[in-house]
Amino acid sequence: QPQLQESGPGLVKPSETLSLTCSVSGGSISSSSYYWGWIRQPPGKGLEWIGNIYYSGSAYYNSSLKSRATISVDTSKNQFSLKLSSVTAADAAVYYCARLSRSSTVTQRGAFDIWGQGTKVTVSS
Amino acid sequence: DIQMTQSPSTLSASIGDRVTITCRASQSITSWLAWYQQKPGKAPNLLISKASSLESGVPSRFSGSGSGTEFTLTISSLQPDDSATYYCQQYNTYWTFGQGTKVEIK
Numbered sequence: 189q190p191q192l193q194e195s196g197p198g199l200v201k202p203s204e205t206l207s208l209t210c211s212v213s214g215g216s217i218s219s220s221s222y223y224w225g226w227i228r229q230p231p232g233k234g235l236e237w238i239g240n241i242y243y244s245g246s247a248y249y250n251s252s253l254k255s256r257a258t259i260s261v262d263t264s265k266n267q268f269s270l271k272l273s274s275v276t277a278a279d280a281a282v283y284y285c286a287r288l289s290r291s292s293t294v295t296q297r298g299a300f301d302i303w304g305q306g307t308k309v310t311v312s313s
Numbered sequence: 314d315i316q317m318t319q320s321p322s323t324l325s326a327s328i329g330d331r332v333t334i335t336c337r338a339s340q341s342i343t344s345w346l347a348w349y350q351q352k353p354g355k356a357p358n359l360l361i362s363k364a365s366s367l368e369s370g371v372p373s374r375f376s377g378s379g380s381g382t383e384f385t386l387t388i389s390s391l392q393p394d395d396s397a398t399y400y401c402q403q404y405n406t407y408w409t410f411g412q413g414t415k416v417e418i419k
Contacts, residue, residue, distance in 0.1 A: 225408075235349075235357065235400055237408040248407060251314070284356055291345075291363065297404050299347035301368070303356035 190215030192285050192304035199310050200279075206272040206309060210285030217266045218243040223288040223296055226259060226270045228281040229306075236281075240288055240296070241268055248296065275311050282306040315339050315403050319411035327419045332388040334414045336401035341381045345405040348377055348386045350397045351413075357400060361386065393418060 196208035210224070217224060226238040239249040241259040249257050253272070261268040272279060286300035316339040326332050336346065344364040349357035359368050361377040364384055374389045388395055396418050401411040 234413045235351075235402075235410040237402075237410065240408070250407065286356075289362075297345055299359055299362040299402065299404060300349075300357070301359045301362075303358075306356055 190287065190302055192287065192302060194283060194285050194304045194307040196307060196309075198308055199312060200275050201313050202276055202311055203274055206275050206279060206311075207269065208283055208285075208307065208309075209267050209269045210304060212266045212268075212287075217261065217268065218263050220293060221290055223290065223298065224261065224268045225286050225288050225300060226257075227284045227286055227300070227303075228279075229284070230278075230281045238270065238272075238283075242296070277311050280309060280311045282308050315342060315406050315409050317401055317403055317409050317411040319399075319401055319414050321414060322412070323415045323417065325417045325419050326391050328391055328393065330391045332391050332395075332416060334386045334399055334401075334416075336379075336384045336386070336411050338382045338384075338403055338405075342403045342405035344380050345403060346377075346379070346384050347402045347404065348375075349400045349402065350395075351400065352397045360399075388416075391416075391418070 193211045200206045223240040225240040241247040256273045258271045284306045285304045287302040288298045289301045290298040318337045346364045348361040351357040365377045398413045398415045
């Protein structure tokens, strides 16, 4: 069973850029069967999808983030990363990385079947 | 954007009760729907995909049904370990979660 682990600063200043990395172990990030995603959960609230990336670099984003999010992949390190620019207090959340298992090889549709444990990010000066 | 609405927001039931959670999509998502269980301080766990396909290792008391815009998650006999928040998620067009349903044990 593959494992995912988030890493990055737990504290980010307002207006700065949040940077997180997800390391994948026990499986290859370059598999055609999967996309890789970021989801966040503000304190006491529900889940919000941020975006997904394929090992080729093809990415999809939640339009509500207004182009502040960028997801990249490093197949040599078996990692993918999230950058979120111009953060505010509203971006404080637990950030999860997750594996999206494609329903078939002709679609990006799929559910998130393996999740990291999550990393808490606080936005404060 | 597709909106997902769950009901109820909270429910309280006794051990052994049959529990049903409803999820409605703002437009048809055919069967592209997943259900997750989340316990406090933990990551969500995928229970059901494609509306009714039970994931490996998930107890058979969980089941999902529906298509189009209306879906249900049913727990046939509520167990103490089922106390959690449940989320539906559509993946027909991008990915959107419902607001969650907290299940409490009486």
